[in-house]
Amino acid sequence: xxxxxxxxxxxxxxxxxxxxxxxxxxxxxxxxxxxxxxxxxxxxxxxxxxxxxxxxxxxxxxxxxxxxxxxxxxxxxxxxxxxxxxxxxxxxxxxxxxxxxxxxxxxxxxxxxxxxxxxxxxxxxxxxxxxxxxxxxxxxxxxxxxxxxxxxxxxxxxxxxxxxxxxxxxxxxxxxxxxxxxxxxxxxxxxxxxxxxxxxxxxxxxxxxxxxxxxxxxxxxxxxxxxxxxxxxxxxxxxxxxxxxxxxxxxxxxxxxxxxxxxxxxxxxxxxxxxxxxxxxxxxxxxxxxxxxxxxxxxxxxxxxxxxxxxxxxxxxxxxxxxxxxxxxxxxxxxxxxxxxxxxxxxxxxxxxxxxxxxxxxxxxxxxxxxxxxxxxxxxxxxxxxxxxxxxxxxxxxxxxxxxxxxxxxxxxxxxxxxxxxxxxxxxxxxxxxxxxxxxxxxxxxxxxxxxxxxxxxxxxxxxxxxxxxxxxxxxxxxxxxxxxxxxxxxxxxxxxxxxxxxxxxxxxxxxxxxxxxxxxxx
Amino acid sequence: xxxxxxxxxxxxxxxxxxxxxxxxxxxxxxxxxxxxxxxxxxxxxxxxxxxxxxxxxxxxxxxxxxxxxxxxxxxxxxxxxxxxxxxxxxxxxxxxxxxxxxxxxxxxxxxxxxxxxxxxxxxxxxxxxxxxxxxxxxxxxxxxxxxxxxxxxxxxxxxxxxxxxxxxxxxxxxxxxxxxxxxxxxxxxxxxxxxxxxxxxxxxxxxxxxxxxxxxxxxxxxxxxxxxxxxxxxxxxxxxxxxxxxxxxxxxxxxxxxxxxxxxxxxxxxxxxxxxxxxxxxxxxxxxxxxxxxxxxxxxxxxxxxxx
Numbered sequence: 129x130x131x132x133x134x135x136x137x138x139x140x141x142x143x144x145x146x147x148x149x150x151x152x153x154x155x156x157x158x159x160x161x162x163x164x165x166x167x168x169x170x171x172x173x174x175x176x177x178x179x180x181x182x183x184x185x186x187x188x189x190x191x192x193x194x195x196x197x198x199x200x201x202x203x204x205x206x207x208x209x210x211x212x213x214x215x216x217x218x219x220x221x222x223x224x225x226x227x228x229x230x231x232x233x234x235x236x237x238x239x240x241x242x243x244x245x246x247x248x249x250x251x252x253x254x255x256x257x258x259x260x261x262x263x264x265x266x267x268x269x270x271x272x273x274x275x276x277x278x279x280x281x282x283x284x285x286x287x288x289x290x291x292x293x294x295x296x297x298x299x300x301x302x303x304x305x306x307x308x309x310x311x312x313x314x315x316x317x318x319x320x321x322x323x324x325x326x327x328x329x330x331x332x333x334x335x336x337x338x339x340x341x342x343x344x345x346x347x348x349x350x351x352x353x354x355x356x357x358x359x360x361x362x363x364x365x366x367x368x369x370x371x372x373x374x375x376x377x378x379x380x381x382x383x384x385x386x387x388x389x390x391x392x393x394x395x396x397x398x399x400x401x402x403x404x405x406x407x408x409x410x411x412x413x414x415x416x417x418x419x420x421x422x423x424x425x426x427x428x429x430x431x432x433x434x435x436x437x438x439x440x441x442x443x444x445x446x447x448x449x450x451x452x453x454x455x456x457x458x459x460x461x462x463x464x465x466x467x468x469x470x471x472x473x474x475x476x477x478x479x480x481x482x483x484x485x486x487x488x489x490x491x492x493x494x495x496x497x498x499x500x501x502x503x504x505x506x507x508x509x510x511x512x513x514x515x516x517x518x519x520x521x522x523x524x525x526x527x528x529x530x531x532x533x534x535x536x537x538x539x540x541x542x543x544x545x546x547x548x549x550x551x552x553x554x555x556x557x558x559x560x561x562x563x564x565x566x567x568x569x570x571x572x573x574x575x576x577x578x579x580x581x582x583x584x585x586x587x588x589x590x591x592x593x594x595x596x597x598x599x600x601x602x603x604x605x606x607x608x609x610x611x612x613x614x615x616x617x618x619x620x621x622x623x624x625x626x627x628x629x630x631x632x633x634x635x636x637x638x639x640x641x642x643x644x645x646x647x648x649x650x651x
Numbered sequence: 652x653x654x655x656x657x658x659x660x661x662x663x664x665x666x667x668x669x670x671x672x673x674x675x676x677x678x679x680x681x682x683x684x685x686x687x688x689x690x691x692x693x694x695x696x697x698x699x700x701x702x703x704x705x706x707x708x709x710x711x712x713x714x715x716x717x718x719x720x721x722x723x724x725x726x727x728x729x730x731x732x733x734x735x736x737x738x739x740x741x742x743x744x745x746x747x748x749x750x751x752x753x754x755x756x757x758x759x760x761x762x763x764x765x766x767x768x769x770x771x772x773x774x775x776x777x778x779x780x781x782x783x784x785x786x787x788x789x790x791x792x793x794x795x796x797x798x799x800x801x802x803x804x805x806x807x808x809x810x811x812x813x814x815x816x817x818x819x820x821x822x823x824x825x826x827x828x829x830x831x832x833x834x835x836x837x838x839x840x841x842x843x844x845x846x847x848x849x850x851x852x853x854x855x856x857x858x859x860x861x862x863x864x865x866x867x868x869x870x871x872x873x874x875x876x877x878x879x880x881x882x883x884x885x886x887x888x889x890x891x892x893x894x895x896x897x898x899x900x901x902x903x904x905x906x907x908x909x910x911x912x913x914x915x916x917x918x919x920x921x922x923x924x925x926x927x928x929x930x931x932x933x934x935x936x937x938x939x940x941x942x943x944x945x946x947x948x949x950x951x952x953x954x955x956x957x958x959x
Contacts, residue, residue: 184737192690268708270691273701325738341743342909342917343820368818368907372802376817380809503920533684533922573697 172349172361173650175632177643178374178386182342182367186328188310189261192270194641197306197556198387199365201642202347204310204330207235207254208301212408212638214463214558216301220249220311220331230296230594237287241354243313244335251283256314258291271308275300296592298599302557306642333358333646342367359634359649378403378627384650385632387641389625391450391506402630407452407623408639412554413459414507416498416514416617417567419547420577425496426547432614434484435548436474438521443476444513445620452623458607459553459563461621463639466560466603471611473618481521492522497546499539502529507550510619543576548617556640560603561590568606568615583609654950661946665939672935677719677928686735686922687711709735722928732925734918740929743914748933750820751910754833754903755895757826759888761834762841767884769838770845771872774853785842792839801832801905818907829906833899837891844887848880855879886945893941897934 183196188204209219221235241249258281266272277297282290291300303309316329328336333355334347347363366383368374374386375396389397389405397403418426418435426432441455457473460466496518500511508527515525528546530539539545551574555562566572569587570579583606590602610616626637635648687705691697706712710721725732731740773785805828809817816825852858853876861871900912911930918927 182737184734190736267701267704270697270705273691273697322733322738326742340820340909341737341746342913343746366819366907370904370907373805373818373905373907376802376805376810377819380813380817382817382819531683532920533689537685537688 172359174362174364175360175385175645175648175650176364176366176383178368178377178383179365180367180369180374180387184341185325186336186339186345187269187325188308188312189266189271190269190325191307194556195367197640197642199345199643200310200330201306201332201644202334202363202646203328203332203336204312205241205332206305206309206311207237208305210302210305210640210642211644212636214639216305219305220254221304224301226594227290231293233291233293233300234284235289235291237289238354239287241331242352243316243331244329244350245313245316247313247315247329249311249313249331250286251289252286253311253314254289255281255283256317257309257311260312260317261308266308269308274303274308296594298591298594298596299557299559299561302559306556306640334360334363353646355646358646360645363645375627378629381629384629385635385643386627387624389627391452391622391625392448394450394452394625397627404628404630406626406628406637408626408637409454409461409463410554410622410624411461411463411556411558411640412552413456413461413621414510414550414552414619415456415459416548416619417545417551418577418614418616419543419545419549420615421543424547425490425494428488428490429614430484430488431490432617433474434481434488434490434521435518436614436617437477437484438481438523439514439517439617439619440476441473441620444510448509448513449620449622450625452625453620456618456621457611458560459551459567459610459616459618460560460607461554464558464560464563466564466600466607468604468607471604471608474614478517478521485521485523490523493524494522495524495526496548498525498527499530499535499545499549500527501532501535501550503532504550504552507552511550540576541573545576551616556642558640560607561587561599564603564606565591568610578615580609657950658947661943661950665943668939669932669935673723673928673932674719676931677722677924678715680919680922680924680927681715684922686924689922690735722925726929726932731929734926735923736921737923737926740926743926744911744929744933746909747911747914747930750908751896751899751912753826754829754899754908754910755892757830758833758837758895759892761830762837763888765834766838766841766845767877770842771849771877773842773846774849775872777850782846785846789839789842792835795836795839797832797836798901798905800835801829801902804828804832805905818905820907820909825906829902829908832906833895833902837895841884841888841891845880845884848883849876851883852876852879886949889941889945893938896937 179195179198181193181195183191183193183199185191186196186200186203188200205220207219207221207224209217211217218238220238220241222238224233224235226232227234235254237251237254238249243249247253258275258278260266261272261275262278277293277295277300279292279294282292284290310330312324313329317324320327326339331354333350333353335350337346337348339345344364344366349358349361351357368377371388371390371393374383375389375393377383378386379400394405397405418432420427420432426435445451445453445455454462455473457471458468462469498511498514500507508529511527515527518525540549553563553567565587566574568575568578568580568583570584586602586606590599593599624637624641628635631651633649633651635645637643686709687702690705691702703712710718713721722732731744733739734743737743769785773782776782805817808815808828815827817828819825858871858876861875897912897915899908899910900916902908903910903913911934915927915930915934917923918930
């Protein structure tokens, strides 16, 4: 076990004698002159990113966190690449085509690509990667289920592979650009077994050098990367869960890029000329979902519409969220496939809301409850603001904290929520399919209340075709139905705000959190 | 013979405590959430069969007592198990435990350096101006929330005057601020402790004897009084050390210090049973060991305790 689990106190503490100091002085001088020399030789330098969480494992089949994605594009490649502009372009595959009535996808592979350990990339590596993902190894992890539409991988020749499909999977090409589909080296991976998690090897622009759990992961540039060597010499990700600590590190120069500047603290950086804030629309949305079953106050469509009209989304975004968000009319942001710009958010109209409530026979002073995830203190403030908007239309609403895991495991799946419950969602694929299927298709884990044969049919239909127009129409139709029925209270799509030191050049934060530092340099 | 019996009795008690703590932790965490769901949260294509497979790989389909037995046998044979999300637990502990111990020791040292001289001074000038100032100062210290103090120190000594690292775990420069933060918080209590202990000994007859022999005040205070108060002070600080090992979590978060407290807390959020069980067991063992040693030392020093 050679990963870097120690830190070097002690060594520096006890050498306090004069001689030692003298020696050290000489050492420092030599080190300085060496550094001066080397800084001429290597103009690249080192960039440090502060990420929130340590994903804990680096194997593509074991992961499920956005934090993993923010690191991994630098380490691994997929057959397809999707950068900050969200366009799908060739990655390790140079082209692909659909054959045999779309039951077979043929990929032409890039030649002359090497893994960090010197293994060659070829059809064998692709076959190995997907057989591992879909086999026993993958069955232990969360990624396999995203790729089960693949029946098998057939090698045509060294640089051509066929994906034989069990069923159509319109999101597959997108999914090949990330996470479970990242290509791993067959020999090395087989040899390392579980330890691959701690010493990952890929084909990406940066090569893994060390990992200290909960502290940091470090990389050096991979000279032989197929797109050409990166400009940086070293790339470091530190894991800093506490937002104020990330901010302090950026201000003191300890890190160069920080992820998730808290929206309430953006103004802190107003006075810092050497720090830039870069907002990008995130894939996730926030909403309150509603209990629509018989007997609940919110089973009445008039009540649901009234709730939608009683909340001033814009004011909440401006006053609580630093203006860093857009109101939404369905449970997706503008970047999502299936988004319909013509679908408008219910306008803020407390008078009309009151009238609708009266019409539905809801008396002033009627009590309702919002369930929210207790650890989410930001949303708690939003929920409190919502309660005061609802008070203005005569409802007595209280908020009820629920522990995260209990909410996901028990309260939502088993339909134990109150009238309104917090729901934040979004997938890196930016395809409404993921959200819509899970939230509107009957019998799905996170859909305890809604049963609509028409929605079911639409959702199933769009999953079985590669026809983008047809899919988009179906997804938009689902969104429209949800909107007309006011099944939810869609709230907003927030920005993720990056804080970036001005010494960083050529870095573009990505909407899907997947940062890529190939062309980035530091001054 | 009696001391051996006493030791065995305390040892059995300690084993019992560890047993209760570990089985309770293992049981309670399983009531609260499903790690398989935590793992697949962001995927919409997961079927119940997928979840079953993941649970089987995690070993969660076995009966609770079997899971507990496997864990305990593994733990005491040197295998701390494998995290659901983060590889072998021993790798995580290999970072967290030294980090925690280093911070706990450094904070205790900071606290002793401040509280012992101040406490003595306060005791010697009981009721005087310096006593009042020290007492008020300690009250102020007690009223600081530790995360706030940590952030203030960070703001001043890392951002405004960049002397120390604001956070992280790299070399001596990064331990100073967290150690001073905790040290100051501890000092607030320790100053009072030292003061009280010193007052007690200073009132004893042998001090009067020492003074009447014409010994210099410095010798009376440091050699006679402080030494005799030391037992109380050291015992209390020993126990404090036990608490520190698991209870630093807030300061760990602020300074991004990768200690045992944060490790256990993360494990709770993620429902990472193996990590939680191993870290809590380890903490329990350490605290029990400290208490056991203190008891034993007491027993050796003061035969009356053995009789009880």
